Each structure stands twice: as C-alpha cells, then as structure tokens.
Amino acid sequence: VQVKVITITDRANEYAEKVTSALKEQKIRAELDDRSESANYKIRAAQLEKIPYMLVLGDKEIEAGTVSVRTRDGKVMGNMKLDEFAGTVAQEIRARKS
Secondary structure (H helix, E strand, O other), X not given: OOEEEEEOOHHXXXXXXXXXXXXXXXXXOEEEEOOOOOHHHHHHHHHHOOOOEEEXXXXXXXXXOEEEEEEOOOOEEEEEEXXXXXXXXXXXXXXXHO
C-alpha cells in the first residue's frame, strides 16, 4: 500500500471512497481506513505499517475538495488538490521504476 486514506469523521466516508477509487484508477495502491477509531490512532497505525503517504480527510477537506497529506515520518505536507497529489506520487513511482 502506497497511500492510506484516513477519515476524521463518518461524514467524510463518502468523499474518502471517491478519493480512494480515484487513486486506484491512476494505478496507485491505496487503502481506505474508515474505522470508528480516533484519527491519531489511525495515523499511528499507518506509520507502524510503514505506509509512505496518509491522506487525512475531514469536513474542511470535503468543503475545499482537497486532501491533507502526511508522510510516514510525520511530516505534514498540508492541503493539496487530489490531482496534484496523485501526479506527485505517480512521478515518484515512475522514478523508482527506472
């Protein structure tokens, strides 16, 4: 898994499903974590699984149509448009293959 999509509230589940399927369409291995746990718990679990990117989604991200990006090492990259994030990750994947 290259990207873990994490929801903050249940209201974000529908948006998170759209984000996850959009990433999968671009051949990015993404997984949705919509369990009823705290966001911090889910972020920590993803870090322990050594997943490179986490997309944290809540009400603000839904309103703005963005994703909040975090890396495995805890760096917060901030909000990005989904297309922008997917492009960055796809470029990284291509660079590793060569």
